Amino acid sequence: MSENMDRRVRMTKALLRDTLAELMAKKPISKISVKELCQEAGVNRGTFYAHYADQYELLRQVELEVIENLKNFLAHYSDDRMPIKEGNLRGILEYARQNADLFTVLLGEQSFQNDLFKLVKLVPFQYETEGWEKTYILDFAISGCLSVLRKWLQEGAPESPGEMAALVLKIIYGGLLSF
Amino acid sequence: MSENMDRRVRMTKALLRDTLAELMAKKPISKISVKELCQEAGVNRGTFYAHYADQYELLRQVELEVIENLKNFLAHYSDDRMPIKEGNLRGILEYARQNADLFTVLLGEQSFQNDLFKLVKLVPFQYETEGWEKTYILDFAISGCLSVLRKWLQEGAPESPGEMAALVLKIIYGGLLSF
């Protein structure tokens, strides 16, 4: 992806990516102008437009990069035909924790959430039944997990990834009222 | 709220509200200018600025209006100390179905979701335990429900509110794997 790029291009994109994340931690992207973003990043405004159409396209690119990372992540861990293993889950949580600031921003974006939904739905689950309820159940579960992840990161990730993985599994396999 | 307002003011706000909803069904609010919105609504741009600072403030107001409606809704139905009754839930789903277009738009907004979370958390639930897991469980459940609602509306609400209420209750009380 970003391997075979000019050093300068990678530097520019990285600067813009990080600066956008910083600014978005303070205010919504709608209040961030390309001008301000470039001044903050120390990048020429013309250079920005050479890569992106606007702030939103930049954000979208960042989202897709992270999705790509997560995809590799899942592919690596789900070799053993057992989806949603504890270690599997813990790995993702650790990755999220390490990039907590960026993740917190991205998890607030609808488009990023949609990508995550699609990503999870690639995992081959097995269901008891095959009725119309199936898709709703899955959506319920994914959305619930993402909400837990978001809350966890917002609180500063006080619990360990292991604890959180155990919690999520307990909810999924034990039910919401198993506490 | 909007009872004791000049007819003209109410008309103007209603026009802007509906037009914004229409436009947001087609494209993200970031691509909607105040100028376009006002032309579409047939409202003078100066009049817009007399009421709102920008598109986002207008959207926020609409969100708060709907939240207020839902609040009354909950207050009416939760008189009997039994939260999350089937009829209770079905009523809300019917209300959402009747305003499907608007709801679909609003459910994609982070701020609106936050409001809904706060609203649901006003309901006095009783838990088995009191540990740190409690808040995560609740967030999981709320987020899951909203996701189901969103999907249902996006599909054009094929199932009846009664069926959906039953499904949600089955997930909550029966667990995710009870299918």
Added chain:
DNA sequence: CTTGTAATCGAACACTGTGTCTATTATAAT
């Protein structure tokens, strides 16, 4: 190390939308 290529830069440009103001007209409340 040298050289051709390409990315960044500063500066300028026309253009669109913004936010505010004024004088004028239309409408609601009493």
Added chain:
DNA sequence: ATTATAATAGACACAGTGTTCGATTACAAG
């Protein structure tokens, strides 16, 4: 009918946009 106030058209300075130019700089390949 009178009064108050909301909506209007139009104008204004201003900020940000998106594009262009030539000059400069950094890179990668040979």
